[in-house]
Amino acid sequence: MRRYSVFAVAREALRFHQGWARAWANPEPKKRYDVVIVGAGGHGLATAYYLGKNYGIRNVAIVEKGWLGGGNTGRNTTIIRSNYLQDPSAAIYEKARSLYEGLSQDLNYNVMFSPRGLLMLGQTEHEVRGYKRTVWANNLQGIETEWIDTARVQKLVPIMNTLGPRYPVLGALYQARGGTARHDAVAWGYARACSDMGMDILQNCEVTGVRSAAGQVQGIDTSRGPIDCGKLAIVVAGHSSVLAEMAGFRLPIESMALQALVSEPIKPCMDVVVMANTVHGYMSQSDKGEMVIGGGTDGFNNYTQRGSWQHVEETVRALIETFPMLSRLKMMRQWGGIVDMTGDRSPILSTTPLGNCFVNCGWGTGGFKAIPGSGWAMAELVAKGTPGPLAAEFGLNRFKEGRFIDESVAAGVAH
Amino acid sequence: MLTLTCPCCGVAAEETELAPGGEAHLKRFGPGASDEDFETYMFARKNPKGVHFERWRHAYGCGKWFLAARCTATLEVFGTYPAQTTEPPADLIARIKTRRPDWEGCK
Numbered sequence: 001m002r003r004y005s006v007f008a009v010a011r012e013a014l015r016f017h018q019g020w021a022r023a024w025a026n027p028e029p030k031k032r033y034d035v036v037i038v039g040a041g042g043h044g045l046a047t048a049y050y051l052g053k054n055y056g057i058r059n060v061a062i063v064e065k066g067w068l069g070g071g072n073t074g075r076n077t078t079i080i081r082s083n084y085l086q087d088p089s090a091a092i093y094e095k096a097r098s099l100y101e102g103l104s105q106d107l108n109y110n111v112m113f114s115p116r117g118l119l120m121l122g123q124t125e126h127e128v129r130g131y132k133r134t135v136w137a138n139n140l141q142g143i144e145t146e147w148i149d150t151a152r153v154q155k156l157v158p159i160m161n162t163l164g165p166r167y168p169v170l171g172a173l174y175q176a177r178g179g180t181a182r183h184d185a186v187a188w189g190y191a192r193a194c195s196d197m198g199m200d201i202l203q204n205c206e207v208t209g210v211r212s213a214a215g216q217v218q219g220i221d222t223s224r225g226p227i228d229c230g231k232l233a234i235v236v237a238g239h240s241s242v243l244a245e246m247a248g249f250r251l252p253i254e255s256m257a258l259q260a261l262v263s264e265p266i267k268p269c270m271d272v273v274v275m276a277n278t279v280h281g282y283m284s285q286s287d288k289g290e291m292v293i294g295g296g297t298d299g300f301n302n303y304t305q306r307g308s309w310q311h312v313e314e315t316v317r318a319l320i321e322t323f324p325m326l327s328r329l330k331m332m333r334q335w336g337g338i339v340d341m342t343g344d345r346s347p348i349l350s351t352t353p354l355g356n357c358f359v360n361c362g363w364g365t366g367g368f369k370a371i372p373g374s375g376w377a378m379a380e381l382v383a384k385g386t387p388g389p390l391a392a393e394f395g396l397n398r399f400k401e402g403r404f405i406d407e408s409v410a411a412g413v414a415h
Numbered sequence: 416m417l418t419l420t421c422p423c424c425g426v427a428a429e430e431t432e433l434a435p436g437g438e439a440h441l442k443r444f445g446p447g448a449s450d451e452d453f454e455t456y457m458f459a460r461k462n463p464k465g466v467h468f469e470r471w472r473h474a475y476g477c478g479k480w481f482l483a484a485r486c487t488a489t490l491e492v493f494g495t496y497p498a499q500t501t502e503p504p505a506d507l508i509a510r511i512k513t514r515r516p517d518w519e520g521c522k
Contacts, residue, residue: 241462252458254437255487300417300435301487303464308416310431343458400454 001196003108023188024068024195029202029224033061035382036220036229038207038243040064041073042183042368043360044235045190045201046375047382049107052197054376055383060199061229063222065206065239069187072237075305075337076368077260077282077294079273081118081178083145085134086405088393089346090141095390096373100181103372109189111181112287116272118178119153121322123167123278131173138175145175159269164321167278180273180284186371210247210357217247217357232357233382238303238338240361249353251361252399253340256297257307258365259315261334263326265289279318291329293319297339297365307336339364343399345408349377349391358382359396419471422495423479436470438462439482440502440521464488466511466518468503471495484511 002008002021012019035051037044040062051057062068080100082093099106100113122128131147138145150162153172162169191201202224209221210232219228234243244251265288275282280296295315298307312334320327342348342362347370349360360378363370377390387395393405417430426432438460444452461467467487472480482500484493484507493514494507503521511518 239464241460242464245461245463250455250459250461252460254460254462255464298435301438301462301467301469302490303487304490308430310416399458400450 001192004110023192024201026203027200029061029205029222029227030200032219032228032230033200034059034230035233036060036227036231037062037233037235038220039071039234039236040068040187040191040201040203041071041235041237042069042187042190042371043237043363043374043378044233045069045187045194046371047233047235047360047378048194048199048375049190049197050375050379051383052194052199054379057383058197058199060194061227062194062199062201063205063207063220063227064201064203067203068191068201069184072337072339072367073187073371074184075260075335076183077284077292078180078183078368079118079178079275079282079284080113080181080369081175081273082143082369083118083120083134083138083173083175083178084407085137086346086407087141088405089407090138090143092347092373092377092390092394093370094141094143094373095376096370097177099372099376103181103186103189107189107193109185109192111185111189113179113181115177115179116284117156118175118273119156119275120173121153121274121276121278122170122172123164123276125170127278128170135173143175144177145173148172148174156272157270157274159323159325160274161322161324166321167276169322178273180286183368186368190375207243207246210243212247212354212357215353216355230356231382232354233360233378234357235360235378237340237361237363237367240340240359244352244359247352247354247357251348251359252342252396253348253362254301255303255338255340256300257302257304257336258294258297258339259307259311259334259336260292260294261312261315261331262286262290262292263329264332266291266329269325276318276322279321281315281319281322283319283323290332291326297341303338305336305338339367341365344404344406346405347374347394348396349374349381349387349394350396351381351386352396356385417490417492419483419492420495421473421476421479422481422497423473424477426473426476428473428476432473432475434472434474436472436480439468439470461522466493466515468521470498486515
């Protein structure tokens with residue numbers, strides 16, 4: 001792989017950009033791999049990358065039904081933060097956030113990580129109390145967050161109406177190191193690095209069955225033929241239950257649609273990420289100038305990658321009160337992704353009833369921010385067969401034991 | 416917009432009138448049940464891509480719970496029926512089988 005650098009750009013500038021190689025290979029499937037990862041989204045590719053980088057396991061295939069990064073990785077609102085209340089979540093999300101800081105250098109691929117700062121608005125007394133508690137928890141966890149008053153919020157976000165009649169802004173939880181990154185670039189960067197390590201990324205390769213015997217996975221059947229594997233990692237977000245059904249077990253997961261939308265591009269007007277959880281909307285401005293807006297999930301099981309109109313309406317209605325200037329903006333695109341929701345709204349990184357099969361799922365509405373940390377922890381789980389400290393609390397057994405990581409209550413919102 | 420006909424009051428209710436209640440026909444285990452059974456009842460979900468039997472409440476209407484059969488891959492509604500049943504009615508099963516010949520049935 002030729003490294004991307006200023007010298008490479010200069011060299012190519014002198015020869016009509018004819019020398020750029022493909023970023024990743026498009027190989028035919030081999031008969032057998034040491035590890036097969038199902039799902040070439042951010043989490044699957046990151047798992048493969050850290051398997052190769054941290055554990056030297058490079059005979060790996062990443063199997064993808066569609067195209068890489070074409071699921072939730074390409075559909076989210078790209079927010080990165082780690083201001084979680086519970087210690088296990090804070091640890092894995094902070095690991096991810098800190099890996100994001102050096103990810104462009106690590107992958108030699110510009111993921112456009114922009115630590116522009118992130119605000120979570122306190123718009124009711126209860127929310128204020130809750131976020132202040134989170135700030136104290138974060139400080140104990142070693143995560144930099146602070147509670148800031150309305151005047152400082154207004155200074156950071158001049159376009160905000162802090163005196164809204166229903167939900168005035170009473171202050172905000174501020175994580176200065178939070179921000180956004182280019183979601184496609186994260187998938188592409190990991191894919192390029194994986195391909196460079198000799199891993200096979202098999203696109204348009206849908207898994208149709210999981211073959212197992214005596215409690216061990218033997219291999220998978222795919223639309224491009226059978227593939228044997230030493231270990232199987234299922235990292236497929238919305239379709240986790242479908243894959244688990246093939247493997248013969250059930251997960252505590254329900255798949256639902258989550259929507260996002262973007263406006264027409266406008267001049268720079270907001271250089272932080274703002275989340276308003278009481279009214280349930282969140283927004284940032286992309287580098288192109290579009291306002292990127294996300295809301296809540298529909299409440300019912302859904303695999304269609306499109307959501308209900310009233311949720312878009314609710315989200316926009318909520319944001320217009322806090323950002324009156326939005327009312328004149330045209331919305332350009334709206335889309336949906338299928339998120340895998342667990343009962344406690346925390347992810348699952350776990351062993352399964354099959355000895356050499358592992359799952360990484362349940363990231364729900366907040367998976368993008370976790371990609372590097374999730375891949376890091378999942379690689380350890382797959383390589384060693386037992387979870388390391390980051391993944392230990394996220395096992396499937398927590399449901400049986402009643403040991404929930406209750407972020408749905410802690411955050412008061414689907415995240 | 417998803418429209419379900421409430422079998423209690425007969426109103427064809429839009430999604431905004433309804434509250435989703437998750438998977439239907441969960442087998443509830445009583446006192447003395449094993450940990451596995453209780454865990455399954457509490458958390459394990461079929462979450463199928465295809466035919467799904469589910470609970471709904473006509474929250475902004477008559478307020479009653481009812482059950483519905485719906486395809487999660489297309490949002491097609493096969494029918495609704497009263498909540499006071501332990502399994503989907505035979506005519507609904509037959510209707511689903513005509514619409515989805517390769518459906519494996521209730522599992």
